[in-house]
Amino acid sequence: xxxxxxxxQGNEACVEGALYAGLEFFAGYPITPSTEIAxxxxxxxxxxxxxxxxxxxxxASMSAIIGASLTGHKVMxxxxxxxxxxxxxxxxxxVMAEIPCVIVNVQRGGPSTGIPTHVSQGDVNQARxxxxxxxxxxxxxxxxxxxxxxMTVEGFNIAETYRTPVILLFDEVIGHMRxxxxxxxxxxxxxxxxxxxxxSEGVDYHPYLPREDxxxxxxxxxxxxxxxxxxxxxxxxxxxxxxxQVVHDLLRHLVDKINNNVNxxxxxxSYYLDDAESVLISYGSSARSALHVVELxxxxxxxxxxxxxxxxxxxxxxxxxxxxxxxKHVIVVEMNMGQILQExxxxxxxxxxxxxxxxxxxxxxxxxxxxxxxxxxxGKGV
Amino acid sequence: xxxxxxxxxxxxxxxxxxxxxxxxxxxSLLRALxxxxxxxxxxxxxxxxxxxxxxxxxxxxHTLHTIHGRALAFATGVKLSRPELNLIVPMGDGDALAIxxxxxxxxxxxxxxxxxxxxxxxxxxxxxxxxxxxSGYGTMATTAPYSNIDHAFDTVELAIAAGATFVxxxxxxxxxxxxxxxxxxxxxxxxxxxxVLSQCPTYFGRKNxxxxxxxxxxxxxxxxxxxxxxxxxxxxxxxxxxxxxxKEMPEYCREYDKIIEKAMKGN
Numbered sequence: 001x002x003x004x005x006x007x008x009q010g011n012e013a014c015v016e017g018a019l020y021a022g023l024e025f026f027a028g029y030p031i032t033p034s035t036e037i038a039x040x041x042x043x044x045x046x047x048x049x050x051x052x053x054x055x056x057x058x059x060a061s062m063s064a065i066i067g068a069s070l071t072g073h074k075v076m077x078x079x080x081x082x083x084x085x086x087x088x089x090x091x092x093x094x095v096m097a098e099i100p101c102v103i104v105n106v107q108r109g110g111p112s113t114g115i116p117t118h119v120s121q122g123d124v125n126q127a128r129x130x131x132x133x134x135x136x137x138x139x140x141x142x143x144x145x146x147x148x149x150x151m152t153v154e155g156f157n158i159a160e161t162y163r164t165p166v167i168l169l170f171d172e173v174i175g176h177m178r179x180x181x182x183x184x185x186x187x188x189x190x191x192x193x194x195x196x197x198x199x200s201e202g203v204d205y206h207p208y209l210p211r212e213d214x215x216x217x218x219x220x221x222x223x224x225x226x227x228x229x230x231x232x233x234x235x236x237x238x239x240x241x242x243x244x245q246v247v248h249d250l251l252r253h254l255v256d257k258i259n260n261n262v263n264x265x266x267x268x269x270s271y272y273l274d275d276a277e278s279v280l281i282s283y284g285s286s287a288r289s290a291l292h293v294v295e296l297x298x299x300x301x302x303x304x305x306x307x308x309x310x311x312x313x314x315x316x317x318x319x320x321x322x323x324x325x326x327x328k329h330v331i332v333v334e335m336n337m338g339q340i341l342q343e344x345x346x347x348x349x350x351x352x353x354x355x356x357x358x359x360x361x362x363x364x365x366x367x368x369x370x371x372x373x374x375x376x377x378x379g380k381g382v
Numbered sequence: 383x384x385x386x387x388x389x390x391x392x393x394x395x396x397x398x399x400x401x402x403x404x405x406x407x408x409x410s411l412l413r414a415l416x417x418x419x420x421x422x423x424x425x426x427x428x429x430x431x432x433x434x435x436x437x438x439x440x441x442x443x444h445t446l447h448t449i450h451g452r453a454l455a456f457a458t459g460v461k462l463s464r465p466e467l468n469l470i471v472p473m474g475d476g477d478a479l480a481i482x483x484x485x486x487x488x489x490x491x492x493x494x495x496x497x498x499x500x501x502x503x504x505x506x507x508x509x510x511x512x513x514x515x516x517s518g519y520g521t522m523a524t525t526a527p528y529s530n531i532d533h534a535f536d537t538v539e540l541a542i543a544a545g546a547t548f549v550x551x552x553x554x555x556x557x558x559x560x561x562x563x564x565x566x567x568x569x570x571x572x573x574x575x576x577x578v579l580s581q582c583p584t585y586f587g588r589k590n591x592x593x594x595x596x597x598x599x600x601x602x603x604x605x606x607x608x609x610x611x612x613x614x615x616x617x618x619x620x621x622x623x624x625x626x627x628x629k630e631m632p633e634y635c636r637e638y639d640k641i642i643e644k645a646m647k648g649n
Contacts (some may be wrong), residue, residue, distance in 0.1 A: 025463050046645035050636060051462050056488040060455035063448065063485075067428070067459025070446065071467070075459075093449055189443070221426055221444040221460060222467045228439060230447035239439065240447075 005181040010174040011036040011086075012180045014078070014104060014147040015044065018151025020182050020183070023102075023192055024073040029057055029062035029083060032116040032300055033172040034106035043333060058083035062103070070196060071101045071125035072220035074156055078104035081114060081123055085132070090251045092119050092131035095254060098216060100159040100194070102152070104168045106175040107284075109362045112347035118362030119172040121284055124339040127167045134251060136258035138265055139167040140312040143287040145181040150189065151267065151310055157192040158265060162257050163216050169312060173285035173364050181346070194218060197225065203378065208250075209236040214257055226238045226298055259343070266319060267310035272298055276305030277325055278374065281344055283309040284332035284365065290333040292367040293374070312340070317347040329377050330354045388412045388422065388443050397436055397487075399507075401587075401595025403580030408437050410557050411470070414564040420468065427470045428457040430482060432508045433582075433615030434474035434501040443470075451481030454489040457496050463547035465635035468568065470498040475516040476506050479535055483515070490544035493572045494634035500575065500594050503582035509573070522589040541575040548574035549627040553602035554581060556623060565626060570635050579606070579621075584631050602623050 006016070018026075026045055028038035038054065045052045051068075055061040058079050065075035079087060084105045094101055107123045109115035122360040123130075127139040130165055138158050142151040148170065155166040197217035199205040201224035210216050219225040233247045241247070258265065271294055273279065282290040287308040307323045309316065313362045324330045324344070330353055332341040338356045345351040357373035359365040375381060389412065398404050415425070425443040429435035438445040444467075448456045457469045477528035478486050478500045489496060505523060506512040513523035518534040526532075541549045548570040552560040560578060567574035581587065581598035594600050609624035617643045 023458070027459060043645075046638075046642040047648070049642055049646065051642075053458070053638075055455065055458070056484050059452060060458070060485055060488070062461030063455035064462070066448075067446070067456040067461075068463035069459075071460055071464040073463050074405055075463075089449055090452065220464075221446070222423065222464050224423060226422055226444050228445045228447060231449060232447070237467045379386055 004185070006181045006183065009036060009176055009178055009182055010111070010144065010145050010148050010170060011106065012040060013054070013148040014152050014168065014170065015040045016181065016183055017330055018076050018102070018156070019044060019148040019152045020047070020149070020189070022074045022193070023076050023156070025068035025075045025243065026077065027053045027055050027061040027068070028077050029055055029061050029079065031058075031080045031083045033108055033175045034078045034080045034104060036175070037104060037106070042169065043208055058086035058314070060088060064086040065101050066090060066094055066097070066099045070100050070221045072218070074194070076102040078102065078106065080106050080108050080116070081110045084123060084126065092133060092135070092195065093130065094165040094232050095135045095137065096255075097229050098163040099165065101165050102155045102159055102168060103165060104170065106373070107169065107171040113186065115362045117172070119285065119335060119364050120360070120362065121171055121286065121335040124334075125284075125314060125337060127169050128292060134157070134255065136255045136309070137167065137313050138162070138258060139169050139335060140166060140267065140286045140311055141169045142174065142310060143284055143308060146181050147310065149181055149183070153189050153191070154267060157190075160192040160194055163218070164258065164263070169284070171284050175262035177285075196220070199225070203224075205234040207238050207377065208234060210253065222253040232379060249337070262314045262316060265311055265314060266316040268316065268319060269308040270323070271306040271308070273305035273307060273323060275303050277328045278302065278304040279327040279330045280304065280306045280333055281309065281340065282322065283312060283340065286333045286335050289365050289367045289370055293370045297298045309340070315343045315347070321347045321349070323347045324354075328353065329369070331357050331373060331377060333365065333370055335359050383414060383419070385412050385416055388415060388442055389440055389511055393440055396440055398433060399584040401581065401583040402433070402504065402547055403582070403595075404433055404437065404501055405582055406554040406557060407499070407560070408440065410561040411564050412441070412500070413561045414568060416540060417561070417565055418568060424466070425468050425470060426457070427472070428453045428460065429471065430473050430477040431460070432474040432477045432506065434472050437472045441577070448611060449452065451477055452485060453477070454485040454498065458489060461494055461496055462635055462638065465495070470499070470568070471496055472499040472501055475504060476498060476514040479537065479540070480515045484572055487540070487544035490541055490546040490573050490575065492634045493545060493547050493631050495571050495573070497564070497567045497574045497576070500577045501580045502537065503580050505582050505586040505587055507582050507585050517586070524589070535593040537572070537577040538573070542627055545573070546575045547572035547627065547629050547631045548625070550575070550625040551577040551579070552623050553579040553606060555599040555602040556606075559623065566625065567629070570628065572631055578609050631632050
């Protein structure tokens with residue numbers, strides 16, 4: 001077998017993707033079902049001269065990767081629900097201070113300690129609004145290991161491009177399932193590297209003044225430019241300010257830099273959507289069952305298709321609206337109480353034609369679960 | 383380099399209250415750095431939230447003003463990812479030992495080369511005078527209107543128990559000693575803790591009838607004594623000043639270099 005073909009867990013695929021993207025620093029804390037990521041990082045990172053640290057908790061892990069990002073490194077942490085809750089504080093800091101970093105949340109059932117070894121997609125809205133205050137956020141997900149790899153690389157690219165934290169929202173099934181991964185050749189997937197300032201020593205450098213293209217070149221801590229980084233509202237030098245204009249402009253900038261680039265940030269896959277009367281919308285591991293249903297019913301002549309979302313936030317409003325335009329009904333397949341369902345209903349012209357096929361008992365949603373709902377929706381009875 | 387080259391003069395006068403000890407701590411720190419001839423580009427100052435944390439805005443280093451209690455965790459990321467930098471982390475007593483207590487003991491345990499300064503004014507000043515883990519039993523605060531029943535940590539004992547390899551205490555009155563101690567702490571390779579008693583006449587002083595800033599500093603003079611002095615034997619209530627621990631132990635980043643060496647050999 002070729003060396004670049006692996007039979008591994010999704011958590012391992014995430015590690016492979018991160019290393020491919022150029023990860024240089026990882027801080028984490030053990031938690032099911034994400035622990036394999038930290039374990040593998042502790043083994044692999046020092047092999048390439050890079051650093052891993054196990055911190056005292058997830059608050060510290062998130063804080064440490066922000067510190068390491070500021071010295072010019074690509075950084076990541078990984079956790080699950082309870083740890084993700086603890087990370088919300090420093091996640092908001094990364095949003096405010098515009099620190100490129102990647103946070104993996106391999107979801108398990110919640111709230112609280114919940115059901116650690118079972119699957120759930122209950123953190124979708126936490127990823128969006130977990131940290132306090134108005135803000136934009138980027139959240140990616142994937143339904144198979146090849147895409148876990150690709151979305152991990154994409155996560156690093158987005159983090160560097162927009163100077164933002166990116167959340168990779170996987171789930172327990174993806175994290176622990178084993179399947180094939182073909183590691184792409186070097187250069188096969190383009191990588192975005194840290195954009196560093198060209199301003200020379202002694203010349204006034206503005207860490208928070210966007211260029212014309214909206215990007216903000218950085219200067220590594222320890223370099224020739226000394227500036228301030230803070231979680232307070234700040235001016236273009238990074239110094240605290242409560243000037244209403246500065247506050248307004250910064251918040252607008254933080255939100256606009258993401259929301260004005262929805263098309264560039266949106267990743268998705270479509271299956272048989274051209275003539276679909278029944279549109280399934282799903283993401284993460286539940287999209288596997290949804291795709292199974294589509295591929296089962298298509299040969300039987302049912303006009304059914306699947307929109308698999310890979311970018312959950314910012315929510316691709318236009319894509320979903322257009323996809324659902326001609327559908328007789330839309331079924332959102334997810335393992336929560338309808339978190340993406342609410343978004344789909346928000347953006348489509350006829351919210352009443354949107355239905356939910358879900359499972360919230362820690363058991364993976366099956367094609368049969370989806371078909372049972374479809375029969376109800378189609379008026380075919382149970 | 384002159385002291386004033388280490389500061390961002392445009393932000394002065396500072397926001398600390400008249401009589402606050404924190405400006406004196408900053409002054410002593412800058413004198414220590416000056417005596418070491420350190421370049422501004424090799425220093426990273428990481429602070430948390432509170433009165434103490436504002437120090438990072440006034441000094442012309444790489445400055446990272448973080449979240450309440452988390453300064454040491456951020457600093458750990460900076461240091462481990464770029465070990466050649468010098469990390470200085472000023473914190474308040476609540477910042478370092480209440481909300482940041484966990485990060486404090488674990489940074490000490492790792493013996494990572496960071497200089498932690500606990501600017502102990504025994505109160506939460508920025509929020510207006512609530513008791514901190516260093517206020518002590520019987521003190522008054524806005525959240526202890528009938529007197530405080532929480533006992534205080536001894537910062538020095540806590541740091542020693544947690545594994546810090548340099549532990550010292552001084553006060554805003556003993557500025558020469560403080561400057562020398564800070565100098566030694568920065569030179570020390572490993573986790574250094576310097577507790578500085580720094581008066582807050584505005585809140586702690588007023589609530590506890592401790593008098594003016596001058597009175598409070600006089601109290602530091604009268605209530606403290608060099609480590610192991612005769613006075614301490616005669617009066618055990620005196621607070622000892624000086625360097626309690628200064629020992630050589632493997633530093634965290636250097637230890638990690640060995641891990642890298644091992645891992646790369648196995649490749």
